[in-house]
Amino acid sequence: MAKRKRVLKWQRDPEGMRLRILEAAKQEFSAHGIGGARVDRIAQEAGANKRMLYYHVGNKEDLYLAVLEGAYEKIRAEERELDLEHLAPPEAIERLIDFTWNYFIKNPEFLALLNTENLAKAKNLKRSTKVKSMHSPFVEMIRDVVRRGVASGDFRVAVDPVQLYISIAALGFFYLSNSATLSVIFGRDLLAKEARDERLQHMVALVLAALTGKPMPSFAKDKAPKLRSAAHHTA
Amino acid sequence: MAKRKRVLKWQRDPEGMRLRILEAAKQEFSAHGIGGARVDRIAQEAGANKRMLYYHVGNKEDLYLAVLEGAYEKIRAEERELDLEHLAPPEAIERLIDFTWNYFIKNPEFLALLNTENLAKAKNLKRSTKVKSMHSPFVEMIRDVVRRGVASGDFRVAVDPVQLYISIAALGFFYLSNSATLSVIFGRDLLAKEARDERLQHMVALVLAALTGKPMPSFAKDKAPKLRSAAHHTA
DNA sequence: GGACAAATTAACCCGTTGGATAAATACTGT
DNA sequence: ACAGTATTTATCCAACGGGTTAATTTGTCC
Numbered sequence: 001m002a003k004r005k006r007v008l009k010w011q012r013d014p015e016g017m018r019l020r021i022l023e024a025a026k027q028e029f030s031a032h033g034i035g036g037a038r039v040d041r042i043a044q045e046a047g048a049n050k051r052m053l054y055y056h057v058g059n060k061e062d063l064y065l066a067v068l069e070g071a072y073e074k075i076r077a078e079e080r081e082l083d084l085e086h087l088a089p090p091e092a093i094e095r096l097i098d099f100t101w102n103y104f105i106k107n108p109e110f111l112a113l114l115n116t117e118n119l120a121k122a123k124n125l126k127r128s129t130k131v132k133s134m135h136s137p138f139v140e141m142i143r144d145v146v147r148r149g150v151a152s153g154d155f156r157v158a159v160d161p162v163q164l165y166i167s168i169a170a171l172g173f174f175y176l177s178n179s180a181t182l183s184v185i186f187g188r189d190l191l192a193k194e195a196r197d198e199r200l201q202h203m204v205a206l207v208l209a210a211l212t213g214k215p216m217p218s219f220a221k222d223k224a225p226k227l228r229s230a231a232h233h234t235a
Numbered sequence: 236m237a238k239r240k241r242v243l244k245w246q247r248d249p250e251g252m253r254l255r256i257l258e259a260a261k262q263e264f265s266a267h268g269i270g271g272a273r274v275d276r277i278a279q280e281a282g283a284n285k286r287m288l289y290y291h292v293g294n295k296e297d298l299y300l301a302v303l304e305g306a307y308e309k310i311r312a313e314e315r316e317l318d319l320e321h322l323a324p325p326e327a328i329e330r331l332i333d334f335t336w337n338y339f340i341k342n343p344e345f346l347a348l349l350n351t352e353n354l355a356k357a358k359n360l361k362r363s364t365k366v367k368s369m370h371s372p373f374v375e376m377i378r379d380v381v382r383r384g385v386a387s388g389d390f391r392v393a394v395d396p397v398q399l400y401i402s403i404a405a406l407g408f409f410y411l412s413n414s415a416t417l418s419v420i421f422g423r424d425l426l427a428k429e430a431r432d433e434r435l436q437h438m439v440a441l442v443l444a445a446l447t448g449k450p451m452p453s454f455a456k457d458k459a460p461k462l463r464s465a466a467h468h469t470a
Numbered sequence: 471g472g473a474c475a476a477a478t479t480a481a482c483c484c485g486t487t488g489g490a491t492a493a494a495t496a497c498t499g500t
Numbered sequence: 501a502c503a504g505t506a507t508t509t510a511t512c513c514a515a516c517g518g519g520t521t522a523a524t525t526t527g528t529c530c
Contacts, residue, residue, distance in 0.1 A: 014506080035267055049509055119271075213444070246526075
């Protein structure tokens with residue numbers, strides 16, 4: 001195939017085109033929000049004509065929703081890969097924190113998209129039957145881990161898994177999502193590798209200390225000089 | 236005064252006008268972000284002619300920066316009111332969490348503005364000498380509290396005050412800022428009074444348990460039936 | 471009671487933007 | 501090789517949006 005007789009001005013690639021459009025849209029929406037996103041810029045970035053956006057996906061709103069749904073699909077898919085059942089409760093929690101943290105680091109557009117969607121009071125998410133049907137496996141996973149932890153004596157208390165899930169997400173999300181302003185306020189680069197490692201360690205220490213009651217070995221002191229990067233990088 | 240001879244079409248009120256403009260701008264920017272904000276809407280909401288915005292404050296960008304600076308001024312002012320020095324370390328931490336939480340609840344535009352500014356990679360904040368000169372008193376306050384806590388034996392570990400500050404902010408900020416999407420995902424209204432109270436209790440329990448090593452009395456169990464609302468509402 | 475500046479309004483300008491239309495070009499099956 | 505359809509390009513446009521210009525009104529100081 002692809003036996004081009006002459007010089008082809010362009011070649012067909014509907015699937016590829018659609019993907020490039022969605023990728024470009026993801027970048028655009030996550031970089032500028034809904035109101036700041038420019039349809040023309042998406043087209044240009046996708047190496048497409050503006051007409052293609054409407055042909056393959058739809059108008060700006062459809063485009064945004066497709067991006068949002070794609071973002072949720074992706075994280076849900078990765079979440080399913082993680083199985084915490086086979087780990088001892090403390091390790092399971094550490095793994096969960098590590099995964100969440102690294103997912104956020106690797107997918108900064110996801111953070112921005114969530115913020116953007118919340119600015120819109122989740123009005124698009126509410127319309128999306130697709131996203132609403134994608135349940136996160138984490139709540140049940142955490143419920144199980146906590147149950148096991150309490151039974152084994154590793155954990156002292158039965159936390160509400162939803163609260164714990166939100167807290168774990170929060171500790172990483174806020175740090176990363178607001179790293180720009182926080183870096184200015186504190187006068188340090190929170191995204192530097194050292195700072196990120198320190199943050200991960202702090203989060204793990206905080207949550208595990210609360211759950212197990214045992215002080216974490218590596219609970220960071222005031223301005224810890226040098227910290228090994230976390231052990232397991234799962235994602 | 237105000238002995239209007241005839242029917243006055245309008246009256247002068249430069250200061251009041253400026254305030255109304257800034258208030259309207261705050262609402263607009265926090266509701267729609269930078270790109271989504273509409274200058275005409277700000278004018279209308281402020282009961283002003285569009286020209287007034289440029290006359291009293293400046294263009295859209297100036298308007299946004301003024302709003303951002305005002306937001307930081309306000310929280311810094313309230314932060315200064317809080318003195319943690321006179322409280323026992325655990326109470327000081329609880330008070331800090333309570334204050335932060337309630338400030339966020341009472342000032343939802345602040346959360347939105349921070350998100351918006353981070354979407355812009357803090358480029359406006361960086362230009363603002365005003366904001367950069369407004370140091371938060373919290374880091375030093377926390378440093379002191381932690382020191383005292385370790386000395387008294389209340390706390391087991393010396394946490395980096397910056398990490399702790401970020402964590403405390405994170406636990407509340409993420410929950411509230413993302414309450415719209417999270418409510419959809421979890422199928423519960425996270426802003427309902429009960430849910431908010433439960434969240435505050437969880438945050439306090441989590442942080443204090445990690446610091447003191449003692450399990451909190453009220454560490455919420457899986458779906459706690461009814462929880463007393465938190466004891467001290469400071470702010 | 472008028473002059474002069476400050477405050478406010480009304481009207482308009484013009485580049486941008488989301489979206490639409492129609493024509494051109496490439497691929498597919500027969 | 502040809503018809504028919506799928507895909508892409510080239511324009512167009514009406515509404516919108518930020519910003520400006522000029523005229524109008526109000527307060528204040530002599």
